[in-house]
Amino acid sequence: MTVRLGIDIGATSIKYGVIDNEGRILFADRAPTRGADGQKAVLDGIVACARRMVEWCSNAGHAPETVGIGSPGTINPHTRRVQPPTPNLKAIIGIDLAGLVRSALGLPTVIDNDANCAAWAEHRFGAGRGIDNLICLTVGSGIGSGFIVDGRIFSGHSGSGAELGHVSIDWQGGSCPCGSRGCLENYTSAIALMRRASEAANREPSSELSKLRDGPGGSVSIAGLFDAAHAGDRTARSILDEAALQFAIGVLGAINLFDPEAIIIGGGVADADSQGLWLTAIRDNIHRHAFSVSGKSIPVGKAALGNDAGFIGAAALPQE
């Protein structure tokens, strides 16, 4: 059986797994990234994960064909080294991770941005299977996005394309660490939503939201925000309604530019939206405000592969 190895490097953990040709997970595990322990610890950890998969394959009687790596930051298309910014994992900047794993294992190894890998996984095996023009967003502590254009990952001239989290929805908005103002990520990421919910809870002590704080003046979790909204709390609903409109306006810029066939949304915020309340509001706003006939009826759905999308997509990346 043909099997491939995938590694998804995150700020806190490295998720990795062995998949078959259909994207089925045969083996998966995770290890701490150890970013605080310095560069050697991080790089040794990545190689150790790769070796662990090779060992598993050997015991299971599989010969792995290739390795793929999903990485934070962007990948220089010429040198294949990780480019900044990677604010939560500086140890990998400037490193040729694919070269490192290739020389350790002796297997063909490729690398791409983690959000691109997640989009590729959904395109090959998940909610976007068979769809050649696709935008996939991962809404977690930040907002990652991957664009599949004509069946290929779109990375742009320098590997930095398709960064929807840093498309501005307000030229007068607050400064973003990226250098711009009013970036989408500052309004609708998990961190931004928690901040908005916590501020509202402090302002309105009688709201349902306020009861979900972790102590007086404390913060509200994403699960708490959705729980309050599901229970009918008007403050929670209005935060999610406004965030859905803001998210839709950001995504509409990409829809009007790229004319995709579908939008897929995953990540921690999408997962917390168990009743599809936020997703439905996003879909309605996109359909209401889209420019094209196609955009006014574009499918907007939930990602299918969850936290595994990163390593599945990495494993399935086309080899260069």
Ligand SMILES: [Zn+2]
């Ligand atoms: Zn930004």
